[in-house]
Amino acid sequence: AQKITQTQPGMFVQEKEAVTLDCTYDTSDPSYGLFWYKQPSSGEMIFLIYQGSYDQQNATEGRYSLNFQKARKSANLVISASQLGDSAMYFCAMREASGAGSYQLTFGKGTKLSVIP
Amino acid sequence: GAGVSQSPRYKVAKRGQDVALRCDPISGHVSLFWYQQALGQGPEFLTYFQNEAQLDKSGLPSDRFFAERPEGSVSTLKIQRTQQEDSAVYLCASSLAPRVNEQYFGPGTRLTVT
Numbered sequence: 001a002q003k004i005t006q007t008q009p010g011m012f013v014q015e016k017e018a019v020t021l022d023c024t025y026d027t028s029d030p031s032y033g034l035f036w037y038k039q040p041s042s043g044e045m046i047f048l049i050y051q052g053s054y055d056q057q058n059a060t061e062g063r064y065s066l067n068f069q070k071a072r073k074s075a076n077l078v079i080s081a082s083q084l085g086d087s088a089m090y091f092c093a094m095r096e097a098s099g100a101g102s103y104q105l106t107f108g109k110g111t112k113l114s115v116i117p
Numbered sequence: 118g119a120g121v122s123q124s125p126r127y128k129v130a131k132r133g134q135d136v137a138l139r140c141d142p143i144s145g146h147v148s149l150f151w152y153q154q155a156l157g158q159g160p161e162f163l164t165y166f167q168n169e170a171q172l173d174k175s176g177l178p179s180d181r182f183f184a185e186r187p188e189g190s191v192s193t194l195k196i197q198r199t200q201q202e203d204s205a206v207y208l209c210a211s212s213l214a215p216r217v218n219e220q221y222f223g224p225g226t227r228l229t230v231t
Contacts (some may be wrong), residue, residue, distance in 0.1 A: 107160050
């Protein structure tokens with residue numbers, strides 16, 4: 001079973017509108033972290049936002065917020081006021097605490113976001 | 118430049134050749150990760166170093182893949198007898214300490230095996 005599922009291969013959003021990118025995850029570990037990364041065409045992975053499994057409040061970073069629904073095992077990324085520069089691939093990732101101790105990230109397949117002027 | 122750097126950025130190898138990919142992590146970062154990203158996919162974990170110790174190599178796809186970080190800073194990923202299925206982008210990431218959340222990624226090395 002996939003640990004991270006991103007069901008939207010591609011999304012379009014009008015400039016200045018908000019968009020939600022979906023992510024569901026699967027783990028039996030009570031302690032885990034959820035991440036979102038942005039990958040522009042240049043290839044570099046850019047960290048956007050982090051949510052810990054025990055965090056009581058949803059994480060926010062500027063225009064990015066994470067809609068964390070623990071019971072549903074979902075961690076959707078919300079981008080408000082989209083900008084042309086937001087056009088990129090977006091990856092959801094998880095780190096489980098009780099793995100081999102390597103703190104590796106497990107990534108989904110990504111969602112390609114295109115912002116329309 | 119304070120970020121993670123990787124070299125070369127692009128590498129074309131003929132099938133059967135050996136290649137070496139270099140990663141310079143952010144100075145002082147203890148943890149170093151290698152990931153492989155196939156076209157249209159998310160990155161997949163290959164191996165992890167804490168300083169010079171390779172603590173996890175469970176993601177290495179075959180014994181043709183070898184990684185080292187002898188002095189706890191620069192790391193090299195070596196692929197012997199390259200195959201076409203090795204074509205991918207190889208990403209290096211570092212973090213300040215094992216439990217620090219943010220992993221900083223380099224720009225990657227795009228390997229094409231012909």
